Amino acid sequence: MATARSSRGPVARAVLQQCLHAKLQVKPAEPGAEATWVEIQRGLIIYVCFFKGASEEIIPQMVNTLIHVKLSETEGGEYVSVLDLPGSILIIPQATLGGKLKGRRMQYHSNIEKEIGLELYSQLVFQCERELAANAKCAEAGVVLKHGTYGNRQVLKVDTNGPFTHMIEF
Secondary structure, three states: OOOOOEOOEOOEEEEEEEEOEEEEEEEOOEOOEOOEEEEEOOEEEEEEEEEOOOOHHHHHHHHHHHHHOOOEEOOOOOEEOOOOOOOEEEEEEOHHHHOEEEOOEEEOOOEOOHHHHHHHHHHHHHHHHHHHHHOHHHHHHOOOEEEOOOOOOOOEEEEOOOOOEEEEEO
């Protein structure tokens, strides 16, 4: 697989986790208001982190790779993409994917600036939504794309049929 890396290493990292159901809190409860959640049924959770040096040029490659990688198992045991399953997608910004251990503490010096990361994350979500909407099989099945809130801690509840987690660097 081709990667678009800076001379210092990867510009983005994604961790993929298949799920049977996932529910993500995108806004915590406040006085007078309950927490806000988004959820998907069977599909794929994509955790994503951008590093310094990432630009919008990486987004099309990330989208193409993430939605076409064959990780979802069909009833017959064949591995297909989330589009071919068809399955829903939950995208979660995960700055901790950029952490490096120094001594006994994690440091995040290689993570992108928050404003640029938010823009790249927004573009990634938008382009994934567009691909999902353009896929007839997904539209017919009524699958959805949901996403987390960039820059906030979020509560995640996941039901999965196995720890089937993969990391991809770009």
